[in-house]
Amino acid sequence: MVRLVMTDSRFSLAGLDPNEDTVTGTGYQSSSGMLRQDVPHIRRIRHGIISLFSEQSIAPWREEVEEVADDLISKLPDGHQPPDLNKQYFEPLVVRAVALSAGITKEESDKLYDFSNKVLVRVETAEDRARICGAWRELYDYGSNLINRKLSDPDDRLLSKIFVQLKNTHLNDDQIVAASGTILAGFYTPFGILSVSAVELFRHPDVVEACQKESTLWERTIEELMRYKAHFNFFLPRVATEDVTLGDVKIHAGQVVLPSLHAAVNDPESFTYPNVFTTHRKQARCNIVFGAGPHFCPGAALSRQWLQVGLERLFTTLPGLRLTKQYSDLKWQPGSISMPKEVLVTWDKEHI
């Protein structure tokens, strides 16, 4: 049902009252932002840029992401003890992976990460609206300077190429800035996914052991981690533009529907025994965690690359890696993904 709504053009994002999107803050972006467009406009925006995000296009940066991961892991014994993987590994890994893939400095990536945290937040009170709209505006100002710089001095990384393509779509400057803003904010979302995946792996040492023996298993393990726990818990609101009947449900024109990714990944018609964590599923990929239809996440391949590198390097470099406390003692914080506040770890240090 979730996929049906997301792929059916009778359900609109553009027609949604921004106040109805009280879930992720994306409804408060400019009306030219990507997550406020319907087909055919969103197809025109995405047409030139989607191939830039393909597995093939991003593959050349994998080794550099591995080097970043190895560098951060090598510093874990010297930093704060016991290390908090959130602060000392996952967060800096994503910030630096964005920097190298996007073609920006670490300082610029820190700044964009800060914006991302301010715009992609759960909306709880009326005052949140003004704050989030203000943060989007600041992000647009920052993005606008970045666009001018990358267009006048392009490199071979993502942002230069994206900006050139957006320019070629004959969007006006404000529309280019708004579309770029959606992309810039999205870059940092794998942080929480990494953190939740790691603590789930600590509960499944048999799976870690199997991946250590056979590294090709990481790919399907990460898909199952995203399906089982490490996905966004938000709804993806859409409004019906006409009366629609889906199965035996009648939805009237103007009604808002709230497709839930969490429901989709737990649908027994798509995944047998959905509440069981298993790396032996027939359908190894779990694309629905990245949405579906015209707004399917362009960052899916990048995210998969960073998750694979981030978890594989960590669990294969540090033998016996484990939490310093029980899983049940972890403190969780709410957000677009509910994630542990800190992930304190130790490992068998005599082996390295």
Ligand code: HEM
């Ligand atoms: C594991 C990490 C990620 C997950 C689970 C994820 C998930 C999603 C989902 C579910 C949507 C669809 C929203 C909707 O239809 O309402 C989406 C859209 C989007 N994502 Fe991601 N995302 C991730 C990482 C990224 C990254 C790394 C980028 C980097 C650029 C990114 C950029 C975007 C953009 C620009 C959109 C809007 C696309 C459009 O409107 O056409 N995401 N993402």
